[in-house]
Amino acid sequence: MKTILFHTNGGPDVLEYAEIPTPEPGPGQVLVRLRAAALNRLDLWVRNGWPGIKLTYPHIPGADGAGEIAALGAGVTRLKTGERVVINSNLSCSECGYCLAGQDNRCERWELLGETRNGTYAEYVVIPAVNAYPLPEGFEMGVAAAAGLVFHTAWHSLINRANLRPGESVLVVGASGGVNTASIQIAKHSGATVYVVGLGREKLMLAESLGADYLIDRSQEENWAKTVYQMTNKRGVDVVVDNVGATFPLSFRAARKGGRILTVGNTAGPKVEIDNRFIFAKHLSLIGSTMGTHSDFAAVMELVFSGALKPAIDSVYPLSQARQAQERLEAGEQMGKIVLEIG
Numbered sequence: 365m366k367t368i369l370f371h372t373n374g375g376p377d378v379l380e381y382a383e384i385p386t387p388e389p390g391p392g393q394v395l396v397r398l399r400a401a402a403l404n405r406l407d408l409w410v411r412n413g414w415p416g417i418k419l420t421y422p423h424i425p426g427a428d429g430a431g432e433i434a435a436l437g438a439g440v441t442r443l444k445t446g447e448r449v450v451i452n453s454n455l456s457c458s459e460c461g462y463c464l465a466g467q468d469n470r471c472e473r474w475e476l477l478g479e480t481r482n483g484t485y486a487e488y489v490v491i492p493a494v495n496a497y498p499l500p501e502g503f504e505m506g507v508a509a510a511a512g513l514v515f516h517t518a519w520h521s522l523i524n525r526a527n528l529r530p531g532e533s534v535l536v537v538g539a540s541g542g543v544n545t546a547s548i549q550i551a552k553h554s555g556a557t558v559y560v561v562g563l564g565r566e567k568l569m570l571a572e573s574l575g576a577d578y579l580i581d582r583s584q585e586e587n588w589a590k591t592v593y594q595m596t597n598k599r600g601v602d603v604v605v606d607n608v609g610a611t612f613p614l615s616f617r618a619a620r621k622g623g624r625i626l627t628v629g630n631t632a633g634p635k636v637e638i639d640n641r642f643i644f645a646k647h648l649s650l651i652g653s654t655m656g657t658h659s660d661f662a663a664v665m666e667l668v669f670s671g672a673l674k675p676a677i678d679s680v681y682p683l684s685q686a687r688q689a690q691e692r693l694e695a696g697e698q699m700g701k702i703v704l705e706i707g
């Protein structure tokens with residue numbers, strides 16, 4: 365099969381377009397003939413590597429994908445060859461206490477497709493059968509792949525962890541990234557009023573098209589927390605979605621008393637200074653979350669399939685040009701998801 369892989373960690377030029385043997389599904393697994401994959405920031409971290417990273421080389425990146433079932437491993441009866449599916453990239457054991465409690469994204473043996481196992485930048489991928497979700501007739505593979513990880517992550521954080529309620533106000537810090545664009549839509553769909561702080565008119569227009577009610581351009585308003593405070597009649601917002609990290613001081617200011625700060629990532633780096641006075645004096649809850657559960661995936665993809673939620677797609681590249689696609693993501697110029705088309 366054709367695939368994108370790397371033998372060593374580094375910049376975009378470590379990615380190679382190569383031909384390797386097609387893998388075979390083991391018991392309980394399926395082989396998926398991929399038609400589309402989608403890029404995530406995670407792909408860049410895995411490619412760049414970090415101290416202590418343990419990968420088996422060559423490594424195939426990619427968490428998101430959609431395609432058709434090409435072969436069934438022993439014992440798989442729920443799916444049929446040729447069936448169209450989208451992949452849930454969260455791999456869990458189904459046996460530990462967390463899995464049995466329905467909290468499978470906390471699984472003791474949790475793994476992520478494209479990180480600890482070979483991913484979706486390929487013509488074929490082997491996954492556990494439980495991670496293949498049937499696609500409705502005619503639903504576009506590229507859209508399904510683009511929705512997967514980011515809508516799953518945003519849903520788990522906003523709905524499962526923060527218990528977002530209709531009538532609440534949500535501030536999303538960042539207008540154009542995958543999780544942020546998904547968060548804007550999920551918050552709006554849940555009946556919240558949505559504030560977005562972003563950089564520049566173009567990105568804010570995207571946020572508005574996804575349902576944002578109030579737009580704040582941080583190139584014009586450096587102290588955007590003050591702006592949010594004024595816009596909410598000096599109350600602050602109920603929930604802040606902050607996946608930047610370096611912006612925590614402003615997010616703490618923008619939250620109301622008793623507000624919740626959600627974080628699923630740190631695009632500006634892992635370490636931030638926190639003024640604890642804001643946390644206790646304002647009764648703030650800082651809620652961390654990563655990825656999502658099987659039931660989250662089923663719930664959010666139902667809304668994607670119905671058209672209620674729609675991933676913003678920036679661009680589509682052929683699999684062979686994954687390097688150019690990652691360069692675009694790395695430059696931060698994208699407006700929504702970058703998709704790989706796999707012929």
Ligand SMILES: [Zn+2]
Nearest residue numbers: 457460463471
């Ligand atoms: Zn488990």
